[in-house]
Amino acid sequence: MSTTPPVLAAELAVAWADIQRHHPELPDLAAPESLIGESSSACGNELSFERLLHEAVHGIAAARGIRDTSRAGRYHNRRFLAIADEMGLDHAEEPHPSSGFSLVVMRPDTRKRYRVTIDRLQRALKAHSVATTADTARSFRGPAARHGSSGGGVRVKAVCDCGRNVRVVPSVLAQAPIMCGACGQPFRIPEVVGVG
Structure with missing residues (x-):
């Protein structure tokens, strides 16, 4: 779906x-x-x-x-x-x-x-x-809707292989790829590497 x-x-x-x-x-x-x-x-x-x-x-x-x-x-x-x-x-x-x-x-x-x-x-x-x-008795809208939040979430940096970056809510990026207008590749949220 x-x-x-x-x-x-x-x-x-x-x-x-x-x-x-x-x-x-x-x-x-x-x-x-x-x-x-x-x-x-x-x-x-x-x-x-x-x-x-x-x-x-x-x-x-x-x-x-x-x-x-x-x-x-x-x-x-x-x-x-x-x-x-x-x-x-x-x-x-x-x-x-x-x-x-x-x-x-x-x-x-x-x-x-x-x-x-x-x-x-x-x-x-x-x-x-x-x-x-x-809203119906059978619909679940999630915590953001129940608590009055816009549900936008916190934006994080998504990067492209050509070096460009954008700030995006991870759930928006999860819906569909956001493509870089410069190189045509998708933006991605980089892996966080732990220290130590």
């Missing part, structure tokens, strides 16, 4: 492809599943089309070899901001002290350009939410 929500993953891939249609240099989304259940205070907590555009800004920055964040990816700098502007996102005049220009929102013309895609993704997100929050 797969733990990946296939309909939502497919809709995320379709939405990403629509963004690529308007921004051809945007790399492919290797693992749509990596966005599901992922949250970041720097990038926004809720999965939405706006959040997908935010992630696409990071994708274009990576494709251009631009370092668009600092402080372990939390602070979004003016290079991030310049690409966000190209993508049709607005921002505050002044950076947030800890996250910089991470809080971006779609401009009305951007929302209009992607209206059909936004509607499709919203329906898929709503269906996913209903499916994952439906």
